[in-house]
Amino acid sequence: MGRIDTIFNELRSANRRALMPFVCAGHPRLDALPDVLLALQDSGASIVEIGIPFSDPIADGPVIAAAMHGAIHAGCTPALVLDQIASIRDRLRIGLVGMVSISIMQRLAAGSSPALVLARFRDAGFDGFIFPDLPLEESEGWRSAAAETGTTCSLLIAPTTPPERAARIAQASTGFLYLLARSGITGERSEMPDLSGRIAELRRASNLPIAVGFGIATPDHVRHVVQTADAAIVGSALVRRLSAVPPDRSPAQVAGEFCRELSAGLA
DSSP, X not given: OOHHXXXXXXXXXXXXXXXXXXEETTOSSTTOHHHHHHHHHHTTOSEXXXXXXXXXXXXXXXXXXXXXXXXXXXXXXXXXXXXXXXHHGGGOOSEEEEEXXXXXXXXXXXXXXXXXXXXXXXXXXXXXXXXXXXXXXXOHHHHHHHHHHTOEEEOEEOTTSXXXXXXXXXXXXXXXXXXXXXXXXXXXXXXOOOOHHHHHHHHHHOOSOEEEESSOOSHHHHHHHTTTSXXXXXXXXXXHHHTTOOTTSOHHHHHHHHHHHHHGGGO
16 A cells, blocks of 8 residues: 555544645745655645646646746756655655656656656655646556556546546546546635535545645635545645745745645644
8 A cells, every 4th residue: 555545544544634735846946845845744734746847737827837937947857856855755754746747757758668757756755646638548558657656646537527537537546536626727716616516426436535626725715625525735825825935934934834724724
């Protein structure tokens, strides 16, 4: 059993839910990631999604897209991210999931194989992957590679995904199901939609935990989501705060403070 499965099993046994912050590697500084991850761990996160900067993030709104572009401009590469994770993995109990475009992974796999690429990420300390732009019909090779390397592979399920297709995506995923709270791109919203019907459908299709993302920005949003789901994913709201760290604060301090605030929604 991998770390992601263990974390969710322990949470379920304790009747607790997970907070899953998203951060962009290389943002807001090239060297910020290790300290930010430690701060998130100490502030209530169970699993952290780490975005690998990509020049054309199709699922991300302007806040995360700007962070990724800035990180690339500063010199952030997948190899640098792997080195940073490896340097700190033995100090982390939390799960780490890479949110990475399949285009990046395909380039890294050129001349080798998907399994060898995922093994590099696993050996650095990643526990699983979310491929936001990988269609179900083209996913078998990468899902098999994840199974071979003992990592998880989660595909996105949108509110507009027909029930039969959503069930197939759920059955193809491992670790957890990633349910989008709304269609479109990432970004903060004022209200959260009622997802209870879709979550009930997915629970009939799979026993995997359900994590909800896109638009979650406040403790109240977290509280609303975890009434029916197993985890709340917070991305743009955290990245926006990291984009405006005051001179007298560090990225880790800002990330930890916001994560503690969000964690109140789990109570």
